Each structure stands twice: as structure tokens, then as C-alpha cells.
Amino acid sequence: MSSYLAQPNPVTARWEGEDHLRDPKFQLDAFRYRTSRLLQSVAMRLKKHSKTLGTFGAWNRCLNHLLTLAESHIETVILAKFIEAVRKCPDQSARAGLKLVCDLYALDRIWKDIGTYRNVDYVAPNKAKAIHKLAEYLSFQVKNVAKELVDAFELPDHVTRAPIAMQDDAYAQYTQVVGF
CATH class of the missing domain: 1.20.140.10 (Butyryl-CoA Dehydrogenase, subunit A, domain 3)
Structure with a gap:
């Protein structure tokens, strides 16, 4: 070194x-x-x-x-x-x-x-x-490449909780999960 x-x-x-x-x-x-x-x-x-x-x-x-x-x-x-x-x-x-x-x-x-x-x-x-x-x-x-990188770990949507990672109607689903 x-x-x-x-x-x-x-x-x-x-x-x-x-x-x-x-x-x-x-x-x-x-x-x-x-x-x-x-x-x-x-x-x-x-x-x-x-x-x-x-x-x-x-x-x-x-x-x-x-x-x-x-x-x-x-x-x-x-x-x-x-x-x-x-x-x-x-x-x-x-x-x-x-x-x-x-x-x-x-x-x-x-x-x-x-x-x-x-x-x-x-x-x-x-x-x-x-x-x-x-x-x-x-x-x-x-x-x-973000979606492919996240998909490689096979994390379910409910684990990631990020709108970008959700499949359909991501923002509405996300706001429901956090209580809005």
C-alpha cells in the first residue's frame, strides 16, 4: 500500500x-x-x-x-x-x-x-x-435500470413502499398505506 x-x-x-x-x-x-x-x-x-x-x-x-x-x-x-x-x-x-x-x-x-x-x-x-x-x-x-435492479431482488411491492416500485396506481396505493 x-x-x-x-x-x-x-x-x-x-x-x-x-x-x-x-x-x-x-x-x-x-x-x-x-x-x-x-x-x-x-x-x-x-x-x-x-x-x-x-x-x-x-x-x-x-x-x-x-x-x-x-x-x-x-x-x-x-x-x-x-x-x-x-x-x-x-x-x-x-x-x-x-x-x-x-x-x-x-x-x-x-x-x-x-x-x-x-x-x-x-x-x-x-x-x-x-x-x-x-x-x-x-x-x-x-x-x-432502477426497475430491473429492484426486480432482481424480487422484493414485493408492499416491502418497497416506494411509488416508483409499485405496479398500478402507485401514488394512490402509497398514500393509502401511509394513512392519507
């Missing part, structure tokens, strides 16, 4: 094309970079605070940072597994839908932590804008 602590590449920090942003390698590298930066930061904080507070006190002092690191690690594992599942999906149509959702997940998470990437010049301002714009576009595109 130490290779991700190297200085960000000033060329790739500016690449903003859709092919690049939807490339699983870029997405996974960004997630790993974030996790490695957090790990480095937590290690320095623990070392600093353990001198005055002891190991238990340092751990407690750094708990929020440790939780952020844990969340970042889990998100990286989720993305890696998601990318692998998309790659292994045998059905072309299903693979396209899964790729869309996977890209949306990755870009949305990168956008939510854009400050982390911007503070170290991992993502240039133009790339940050492109990430946000593409995430919004993909959010809009998900509506085209």
Missing part, C-alpha cells in the same frame, strides 16, 4: 474524460490513495498522542480518525468486490447496469471526499468538476 503514498501525478490529476473517470483502475486507485493517506495520518496521531496519553488514551483521542479510516477501508473493499462482480457478470445487459451503479458509487464517494483529494492535488479543480458532473449524469441514468 505504500506505493499510494507517493506524490500524486500532476498529469493524471487533470484527466477528466469519461473513460478515465469510469475506469475501475482510477476509481480503485483513488479509494486506496484515500485509505493510505488516512492510515498515515492516524499512525502519526497515535504516535504523537501516545507519548503524553499512553496507548489507551491515544487510541481514544484518535477514535474518530480510526473510524474514518475503517470506513474508508471498507469502502475500498466494497468497490474492489463490486468491480470484480461487474467483470465476472456473464449477462451483457446486466453487466452494463451493474457497471453504471458501480461507477456511480465510486464517483459519488470520491466527490463526497473531494476535499481529501484536492488538499493533496490528487484531483485538479477541473477533474473535480468533471467527477461531480459525471456523478450527477450517472444518477440520472440509473433511473433507466
Whole structure:
């Protein structure tokens, strides 16, 4: 993981094309970079605070940072597994839908932590804008596959309770269920 602590590449920090942003390698590298930066930061904080507070006190002092690191690690594992599942999906149509959702997940998470990437010049301002714009576009595109994605889980209408998931006269049925 130490290779991700190297200085960000000033060329790739500016690449903003859709092919690049939807490339699983870029997405996974960004997630790993974030996790490695957090790990480095937590290690320095623990070392600093353990001198005055002891190991238990340092751990407690750094708990929020440790939780952020844990969340970042889990998100990286989720993305890696998601990318692998998309790659292994045998059905072309299903693979396209899964790729869309996977890209949306990755870009949305990168956008939510854009400050982390911007503070170290991992993502240039133009790339940050492109990430946000593409995430919004993909959010809009998900509506085209939303029904198929929900149907894949075979959830009955009464479980989902969302008008978009209901079959007939969805809004009237929904309002009756919630008591209007």
C-alpha cells in the first residue's frame, strides 16, 4: 500500500474524460490513495498522542480518525468486490447496469471526499468538476435500470413502499398505506 503514498501525478490529476473517470483502475486507485493517506495520518496521531496519553488514551483521542479510516477501508473493499462482480457478470445487459451503479458509487464517494483529494492535488479543480458532473449524469441514468435492479431482488411491492416500485396506481396505493 505504500506505493499510494507517493506524490500524486500532476498529469493524471487533470484527466477528466469519461473513460478515465469510469475506469475501475482510477476509481480503485483513488479509494486506496484515500485509505493510505488516512492510515498515515492516524499512525502519526497515535504516535504523537501516545507519548503524553499512553496507548489507551491515544487510541481514544484518535477514535474518530480510526473510524474514518475503517470506513474508508471498507469502502475500498466494497468497490474492489463490486468491480470484480461487474467483470465476472456473464449477462451483457446486466453487466452494463451493474457497471453504471458501480461507477456511480465510486464517483459519488470520491466527490463526497473531494476535499481529501484536492488538499493533496490528487484531483485538479477541473477533474473535480468533471467527477461531480459525471456523478450527477450517472444518477440520472440509473433511473433507466432502477426497475430491473429492484426486480432482481424480487422484493414485493408492499416491502418497497416506494411509488416508483409499485405496479398500478402507485401514488394512490402509497398514500393509502401511509394513512392519507
